[in-house]
Amino acid sequence: MSESIRTIKETNMENVFECEYIDGTVRLCTKNFAPGYSVYGERLIKYNGTEYREWNAFRSKLAGAIMKGLKENPVKKNTKVLYLGAASGTTPSHISDIVEKDGKVYGVEFSARVVRELILVAQRRPNLFPILADARFPQSYMPLVEDADVLYVDIAQPDQTDIAIYNARTFLKSDGYLLLAIKARSIDVTKDPSEIFKAEAQKLEKSDFDVKQVINLDPYDKDHAMVLARFKG
Incomplete structure (x- = not known):
């Protein structure tokens, strides 16, 4: 999924990141503590050698x-x-x-x-x-x-x-x-x-x-x- 990512940047919250896609869409994400594995079908994103998981706000309060x-x-x-x-x-x-x-x-x-x-x-x-x-x-x-x-x-x-x-x-x-x-x-x-x-x-x-x-x-x-x-x- 890295080819569709423009950038991943830190937020003001520790270990919570923003993933910005090429189309301008912004989603929350976290660094994957279990690389290679998703939990609920979320997107896994490789960026600068690190794997992130998209954090779906409609699935997590x-x-x-x-x-x-x-x-x-x-x-x-x-x-x-x-x-x-x-x-x-x-x-x-x-x-x-x-x-x-x-x-x-x-x-x-x-x-x-x-x-x-x-x-x-x-x-x-x-x-x-x-x-x-x-x-x-x-x-x-x-x-x-x-x-x-x-x-x-x-x-x-x-x-x-x-x-x-x-x-x-x-x-x-x-x-x-x-x-x-x-x-x-x-x-x-x-x-x-x-x-x-x-x-x-x-x-x-x-x-x-x-x-x-x-x-x-x-x-x-x-x-x-x-x-x-x-x-x-």
């Missing part, structure tokens, strides 16, 4: 948040990330790229079928650790997880914010960061999503979090928002 103006990405080189709702590994694999070999991504997923797919991704990514568990019961995976610099939560539950708070109090370092993907329709289908985003952010504020940003993810994810908050616990 973190990429969508970055495209919509996330001010700071707390996921950086060497960070330890606890990821709730890891699914088959789309976003966790890009986080694996970002944190590199000395970082760690603990991917908690409830579905045994989906975890099997995540395990296949992790086989080529020694910094990604799949965990079959229910995020409502963090004590069940406490022996497997170190204290985290970042808690990433993407679960379709009505009490998703409460689950995030519970896990933060269990694992998140003081001054660590929370990235919470709020799914408005999972919480209340009768309310306006913007009201739900505001209410969930206020819930975090009352629970030892300093909410830095609430980003509506439309058009990448309808009725979703990404909350960036810092834990004061």
Whole structure:
């Protein structure tokens, strides 16, 4: 794919890059921690001797948040990330790229079928650790997880914010960061999503979090928002 690339340049976020194609299209990308392998059919791009993976903002809420103006990405080189709702590994694999070999991504997923797919991704990514568990019961995976610099939560539950708070109090370092993907329709289908985003952010504020940003993810994810908050616990 290098013949269709004009340039790849750094963004203001560590290990997150912009790929500019010959036709002027710009996409996010990350350096591939598992060269030669894609995870979800994304394009692999060779540029100046390095392989990058295109990061599809319609497939990853973190990429969508970055495209919509996330001010700071707390996921950086060497960070330890606890990821709730890891699914088959789309976003966790890009986080694996970002944190590199000395970082760690603990991917908690409830579905045994989906975890099997995540395990296949992790086989080529020694910094990604799949965990079959229910995020409502963090004590069940406490022996497997170190204290985290970042808690990433993407679960379709009505009490998703409460689950995030519970896990933060269990694992998140003081001054660590929370990235919470709020799914408005999972919480209340009768309310306006913007009201739900505001209410969930206020819930975090009352629970030892300093909410830095609430980003509506439309058009990448309808009725979703990404909350960036810092834990004061």
